[in-house]
Amino acid sequence: GAGVSQSPSNKVTEKGKDVELRCDPISGHTALYWYRQRLGQGLEFLIYFQGNSAPDKSGLPSDRFSAERTGESVSTLTIQRTQQEDSAVYLCASSLTGTTSSEQYFGPGTRLTVT
């Protein structure tokens, strides 16, 4: 079946603008994760959704970052008033049950460049 998809694949924006990144998880996967990968760095956790539970937002770096998920489907990550340090690849992953015994499947990522 289809894997995790993300759009856009690339986004260039000016400093101070807002951006929205989209993730479509694998159908039936109840858990959805957003990570960020800055150049030369490891992946950083941003936010995690599990079913209808309140999301775990503990990884969001500032209040300019927010995310929503509609049921157990698409999620959008919004960055307001973008800064140059927000430039990174934003990766989305989904897993079947949300427990850590479940394998996480990653999308191709959105490369965000803030000029």
Next chain:
Amino acid sequence: KQEVTQIPAALSVPEGENLVLNCSFTDSAIYNLQWFRQDPGKGLTSLLLIQSSQREQTSGRLNASLDKSSGRSTLYIAASQPGDSATYLCAVGNSGNTPLVFGKGTRLSVIA
């Protein structure tokens, strides 16, 4: 706080060699460990998932081992090929519903 370290950061080997990539983690109370492959400009491809109760997993030319008590995992690649060139990432899942904690990866180059 869980920290994951991967050594070496980069590795270059001639085609056909067997090689080992290392991963260590500071908190041994993990639930599972996952090895990924990342090609330049691409997302992550899951290679192997080892549950905390397992010692190793194998897939084709890949073998991953886990020693929880010492906080270590290794990824063994047999008979390396140029197509194996990529960055290999190790990630651990701690107990409970928590996201993965990643190492910074090992960048592997297999020279024909």
